[in-house]
Amino acid sequence: MRNFIFVIAWLWASALSAAELEDRQIFQGEGALTLRVLSSTDTDIFAPILEGFMARNPTVSVDYAVAASADIVTLIAECPDCFDVVISSAMDLQLKLANDGLARRLPGLVRTGGTQWRQSVFGFTQEPATIVVNRAAFAGRDMPTTRQALIEILRAEPDHFRGRLGTYDVRLSGLGYLYATQDARTSETFWRLMEVFGNLNAQLYCCSGDMIDDLASGELYVAYNVLGSYTQTRPETLDKLAIITPEDFATTMMRTALVLDTTDVGETAEALVRYLTSGAWAMQERPGFPLPSIDPADAQALDVVSLDPGLLVYLDRLKRALFLEAWGSALLR
Amino acid sequence: MRGRATSLRRRLTWTLIGGAAVLAVLFYLVVRTYAQQIAQQGQDRILEASLTSLMDAAVVREGQVEVDVPYAAFAMLDTAADDRVFYAIHQGAELLTGYDGLVDGPFVAMARPAFDTVGFAGIDVRLAQLTRVLPASPAPVMLTVSVAQTRDSLAGTLWAISVNAALFGGAFFVLAAGMALWTSRSTMRPLSQMAEAVARRGPRDLRPVVRAVPTELSPLVTSLNSLMTRLSASLTQSETFIAEAAHRVRTPLATVRTHAEATLMRVDRDENRAALRSMIRAIDESSRAAGQLLDHAMVTFRGDQMERSAVDLVGICRELVDRLTPVAEMKDLELVLRADGPVVVQADPILIQNAVRNLIDNALKYSPPEGAVRIEVQADPVAVIVCDEGAGFPEAQIAELSQRFQRGANAGDTVGSGLGLTIAQDVAEAHGGRLELVNVDRGGACATLYL
Numbered sequence: 113m114r115n116f117i118f119v120i121a122w123l124w125a126s127a128l129s130a131a132e133l134e135d136r137q138i139f140q141g142e143g144a145l146t147l148r149v150l151s152s153t154d155t156d157i158f159a160p161i162l163e164g165f166m167a168r169n170p171t172v173s174v175d176y177a178v179a180a181s182a183d184i185v186t187l188i189a190e191c192p193d194c195f196d197v198v199i200s201s202a203m204d205l206q207l208k209l210a211n212d213g214l215a216r217r218l219p220g221l222v223r224t225g226g227t228q229w230r231q232s233v234f235g236f237t238q239e240p241a242t243i244v245v246n247r248a249a250f251a252g253r254d255m256p257t258t259r260q261a262l263i264e265i266l267r268a269e270p271d272h273f274r275g276r277l278g279t280y281d282v283r284l285s286g287l288g289y290l291y292a293t294q295d296a297r298t299s300e301t302f303w304r305l306m307e308v309f310g311n312l313n314a315q316l317y318c319c320s321g322d323m324i325d326d327l328a329s330g331e332l333y334v335a336y337n338v339l340g341s342y343t344q345t346r347p348e349t350l351d352k353l354a355i356i357t358p359e360d361f362a363t364t365m366m367r368t369a370l371v372l373d374t375t376d377v378g379e380t381a382e383a384l385v386r387y388l389t390s391g392a393w394a395m396q397e398r399p400g401f402p403l404p405s406i407d408p409a410d411a412q413a414l415d416v417v418s419l420d421p422g423l424l425v426y427l428d429r430l431k432r433a434l435f436l437e438a439w440g441s442a443l444l445r
Numbered sequence: 446m447r448g449r450a451t452s453l454r455r456r457l458t459w460t461l462i463g464g465a466a467v468l469a470v471l472f473y474l475v476v477r478t479y480a481q482q483i484a485q486q487g488q489d490r491i492l493e494a495s496l497t498s499l500m501d502a503a504v505v506r507e508g509q510v511e512v513d514v515p516y517a518a519f520a521m522l523d524t525a526a527d528d529r530v531f532y533a534i535h536q537g538a539e540l541l542t543g544y545d546g547l548v549d550g551p552f553v554a555m556a557r558p559a560f561d562t563v564g565f566a567g568i569d570v571r572l573a574q575l576t577r578v579l580p581a582s583p584a585p586v587m588l589t590v591s592v593a594q595t596r597d598s599l600a601g602t603l604w605a606i607s608v609n610a611a612l613f614g615g616a617f618f619v620l621a622a623g624m625a626l627w628t629s630r631s632t633m634r635p636l637s638q639m640a641e642a643v644a645r646r647g648p649r650d651l652r653p654v655v656r657a658v659p660t661e662l663s664p665l666v667t668s669l670n671s672l673m674t675r676l677s678a679s680l681t682q683s684e685t686f687i688a689e690a691a692h693r694v695r696t697p698l699a700t701v702r703t704h705a706e707a708t709l710m711r712v713d714r715d716e717n718r719a720a721l722r723s724m725i726r727a728i729d730e731s732s733r734a735a736g737q738l739l740d741h742a743m744v745t746f747r748g749d750q751m752e753r754s755a756v757d758l759v760g761i762c763r764e765l766v767d768r769l770t771p772v773a774e775m776k777d778l779e780l781v782l783r784a785d786g787p788v789v790v791q792a793d794p795i796l797i798q799n800a801v802r803n804l805i806d807n808a809l810k811y812s813p814p815e816g817a818v819r820i821e822v823q824a825d826p827v828a829v830i831v832c833d834e835g836a837g838f839p840e841a842q843i844a845e846l847s848q849r850f851q852r853g854a855n856a857g858d859t860v861g862s863g864l865g866l867t868i869a870q871d872v873a874e875a876h877g878g879r880l881e882l883v884n885v886d887r888g889g890a891c892a893t894l895y896l
Contacts, residue, residue, distance in 0.1 A: 211529045213566055230527035297516055421530040422520030429542040430534075431514045 131186035135178040139163070143171030147380050150188070151199040152181040152287070153367070154321060157345050157402055158199075164401065165387045172380055180318060181205060181286030188214065188372070196375040197384055199367065201339075202286030204293075204423035206233050206368045211424060215370040218382050223389055227366065227406055229419040235366030236388040237403040238416065241291045242340035243356040244324065249276065249333035250354070258360040259301045262334070266308050274312045276333035278323045281316035282439055287365070291337040293426040293435060294363045294417050301360070305336070306442040314443060328352050337363075341404055364416045367403065453636075457629040465621030469614040476610040477603070484602050485571075489560045492573035492592050495522055496558055499534065499590045505581040510536045510588055524598035531565060535589040543591075552576040552589040563593070570595050635659050639666070651677035681746075688742035691735040698735065702728045737864040740799050744868050748875035753791045758822045758829060758896075759784040761798050766820065769805055778809060779817040788824045790896055792876055797829075797896075800872035803865040804831040804892050811835035811890075827878075832891040837884035846882060869894055 137155050138146075139162050151158060155178055162174050177195070179187055181202035188198065192214060200206050207229055209215055215232035227235040243262060245255065249272075256262035266273050280288020295302035315332065317323045320339040326332040328349040340355045369388050371381040417423070425431055498518045504511050512534055522530045533543035538550040547565055558575040565572075570593040579586045635658055642656060653670035702725060709721045759782075766780045773780045801820075808818040808831050816834040823830060838846060846866050869892065870880040878895040885891055 211531075213529070213568075225525075230529070232527075420520055420523035420527075422516050422523070424519050424530060425514045425516050428512075428514045430512045431542075434511070434513055 131179070131183040131190075133177045133179050133187075137176050139166060139174040139176060141166055141169070141171055141173040143173070145171060145377060145380060146173045146175050147197065147377055147384060148175045148177070148195045149197045149199060149384070150177050150179060150184055150195040152179065152184060152201050153199060153403075154178060157342070160402055161388070165384055168387065169380070169383060180284065182284060182289070184286070185209070192372060192374045195372055196377055196381045197369060197371055199369045199388075200286070201239070201365055201367050202290050203233075203235075203365055203368055203417055203419060204290050204427055205286050206370055207419060207421075207423045208427055209233075210370060211421070214373055216373040216375065216378060216381075218371060218385065221382065221386055221389065226416075226418060227389075233368045233370045233419060234385055234389050235368050235406060235419065236385075237341075237367040238364055238406045239339055239341045239367065239404055240357050240362040240364040240415070241295075241337040242362070243358060244327055244335045244338045244340065244343065245354050245356065246327050246330060246333050247352055247354050248330065255354060255356060256334075257356060258358055259299070259305050260360065262336075263301070263305055263308050266312060266334075270312055273333055275315070276331075277309050277312050277314040278317055278326060278332045278335040279309060279314055279337055279443075281318060283436060284316075284318045287320075287339075288337065289426070290365060290417070291363055292439065294365075295337070296435070298361055298363065298415075303438070303442060306439065309336070310443040310445050316443075324349060324353070341402075345402055362415050366406065366416070366419070368419075454629045454633040457632065458625050461625030461628060462622045465618050465625060468621070469618040472617065473607075473610045473614040476613075477607050480606040480610070481603060484599050484606075488571055488594065488596070488599055489573065491521060492560070492571060492594060493558050495519065495592045496573050496575050496590055499532070499592065500575060500577060500588070503534075503579065503588055503590075505579050505586050508581060508583070508586065510534075510541060510579070510586060512542070518592075522592075522594055524594075526598035526601050528595040528597050529568075529570075531570060531593040533589075533591045535591075537587055547593060548572070548574060548589070548591045550589075552587060554578045554587065562596075565593060568595060571599075635662060643669075651680070684742045684745050687738055691738040691742070695732055695735040695739070698728050698732045702732070734864075737803070737868065740803065740868050741864050741871070744796060744799060744871045744875070747793055747796055748871055751793045751796070751875060753793060755789050756792045756794045756797060758788045758790060758797065758827070760787065761794065762801060762820055762822055762829065765798065765802055765805060769802070769809070773809055773818065776809060776812070777814040778812055780805070781817055781819045782822075783819065784822040785824070788822050788827060790827050792896060796872045796875060800869040800894055801829055801831070803868045804829070804894065807831075807865045807892070808833035808835075827896045829894045829896075830891055831894075832885065832889055834889040837888070837890040838882050840884065843882050866892070 135155050137159075139159075149162075155176060158176065162176060166172060166174065181200045182205070184198060184200055184202070185205050185208070188195065188209065198206065198209065210230055210232040215230075217231045218234075219231055221228075221231065221234065223234060243256060253265065253269075254261070256265050266277070280291065282289040282292045292302070315326075317326075317335075320342045323332065323335040323338050324343055324346060327335055328346075340357065343349060343353055343355055369385045371378065371385060375381050426435060495518050498515050498521075499512065502513050502515055502518070504513075519530055519532075522528070531544045531547050533545070533547040534541045535548070535550065535552065538552070544565075554576050558573050561572050561574075562569055563572050564570075572591060572593040574589065574591040576587060576589040579588055639654070639656070639658055639662065643654065651673045653673060654666050658666050705721055705725050705728065709718060709725070712718055712721060762782055762784065766782045770780055805818065805820065812818055812833040812835050818834075819830075819832045821830040821832075822828075866880065866882070873880045873894050873896065876896045881893040881895065883891050883893070
């Protein structure tokens with residue numbers, strides 16, 4: 113299988129030779145068994161979830177490594193044996209791993225069709241892309257509720273917002289790329305908004321966390337396609353920021369987990385995926401589960417990115433090149 | 446009948462069941478094959494649509510192919526089993542994008558997509574491939590688009606159809622087997638009914654079979670009827686022959702006897718008289734045998750076509766006693782008739798007379814002199830009992846005595862043909878009765894004719 117790793121893998125590997133772990137932390141259990149998790153979710157957000165899992169499985173230690181979602185593919189390609197479970201917000205890259213045969217099928221894990229793919233990739237959260245604004249910067253101004261409204265506000269006062277806008281650098285962030293491509297697929301408004309952002313010297317970020325930090329400090333006034341859920345984990349920023357879920361459409365991704373086929377601890381890995389997905393399904397705001405659960409009524413909604421082979425399209429080398437070209441011409445001036 | 450006995454019904458049943466089994470298996474195979482083709486065609490159509498949308502998205506700019514892959518090209522390949530999707534786009538022999546190793550050149554331009562099931566990455570995939578030459582300057586460009594998909598959903602569909610086809614086939618077989626059992630049983634029923642009807646007949650019932658039978662059986666029934674007619678004719682013929690022969694013999698014998706008696710009157714020498722007497726005796730024996738043969742033939746004939754009328758048994762017996770008293774007196778025997786009153790039954794008077802006469806005849810023959818032969822007519826059950834004071838029947842032979850030409854082992858030199866009891870028995874059976882022979886403890890024997 114490794115002979116057929118998608119061309120994009122080496123493209124990424126060559127473009128981003130510095131694919132490396134951002135963080136690594138070991139949660140020590142009572143036994144010798146260690147589950148190695150590679151995740152795109154920050155450790156401080158995920159730690160309560162892991163602790164909940166380890167409370168039920170006290171003999172398991174978890175080696176939790178964090179990398180950018182785009183780097184995860186490279187890390188797996190370089191060393192498929194180094195990890196057991198992959199958790200990522202980049203649904204397309206996760207689906208790609210499963211499509212390329214790297215994910216183990218878990219037939220015992222029964223979940224409804226829309227939240228899993230091929231009994232391999234399992235969604236366990238449902239997180240819309242939001243517009244987050246600094247309340248102070250909007251004093252006396254209308255809060256934008258749609259993309260079109262945001263475009264009008266920005267056009268009305270270009271000098272006020274110049275250099276104060278932020279969004280993902282889709283070249284670096286897998287999740288940013290997923291949000292941007294799905295936005296582009298849904299509406300032309302995305303491109304008009306990006307042109308406005310480009311005209312106003314928008315700042316580009318790797319991660320939602322950095323954008324929220326800069327919004328809280330007043331460095332940024334508006335950030336587009338931010339994970340609203342991240343602000344929930346930073347209560348101290350809440351009163352300074354307003355989180356707006358766009359009313360025209362809210363591209364919503366599922367955070368997904370998969371078990372690598374090469375794992376030696378398949379049962380424990382499956383137990384973790386089971387814990388994640390059951391926690392999501394139960395819809396109980398259980399303490400220590402900081403991410404928004406999947407709403408079964410909502411899981412089939414249009415705005416939720418569906419787990420199907422269509423996700424492979426924007427990972428195509430030519431398609432990606434075309435998209436980045438258009439994105440660059442809109443945003444990078 | 447030679448060889449192993451075969452059962453038509455079993456053969457019919459097994460032929461039908463075997464046919465049903467063959468049909469059921471055939472049904473399963475045909476449905477499965479057909480479903481496989483349909484399912485494969487379905488997958489091929491979707492692969493072709495994906496292929497076409499990719500091909501349509503290709504443009505050539507300055508000799509370089511650009512493909513803006515439509516989202517639907519892969520999204521349409523979503524299946525219930527979440528099949529994996531692979532693709533490759535080649536310009537000439539060079540891989541532009543997609544999975545390396547999915548297809549190998551050299552590529553040749555083709556009018557329609559080619560479909561094939563190939564191995565890729567260790568699994569079976571269905572591959573659709575299309576090579577087109579795109580017009581471009583300075584030179585035309587050859588573009589090859591390949592899309593492949595795993596066959597899990599197809600296998601799932603096939604499995605479901607196979608299971609259903611197997612269930613339907615099984616149900617069909619069970620139903621057909623039940624119908625086969627029923628059919629073979631109902632087909633064979635007229636045959637067994639006819640066999641039963643023929644078996645139920647009496648030994649002398651040679652009437653043709655007239656009941657309605659299936660067309661297929663009518664040749665058999667016709668043959669059977671023809672056989673019975675011939676048999677019946679042959680029997681009648683032989684009885685007639687015997688009666689005719691007996692008749693022809695008896696008349697000259699009577700003449701000879703008259704002459705012998707006349708001669709006896711005239712002859713004086715003792716040895717001549719002794720010779721004449723034994724001659725007369727032999728003549729009597731022959732005459733009697735001929736008479737009994739005639740009686741027997743008559744009983745056989747009348748037994749088949751009986752003419753019943755009201756008959757007073759006592760009257761018949763009295764008449765016989767009157768007629769036979771001279772014969773009895775010649776042997777110093779007494780004939781005693783005991784009856785309370787008239788006993789009237791529906792019967793053939795000639796047959797009854799014949800039977801009783803033969804019984805009395807027998808009793809007279811086997812009784813020692815100075816004895817008595819008692820005749821009793823009984824009303825309930827209706828019977829005529831004839832008893833003598835002779836040596837009785839040999840116990841071991843009682844059952845056989847009423848057979849034709851069978852004589853008791855102790856008959857000695859008594860004149861007899863062995864037909865007397867047979868005649869009585871035939872008459873009893875013709876009337877639905879029987880003949881019972883018993884020895885009496887104090888000596889003698891009784892023959893009872895139940896009607």
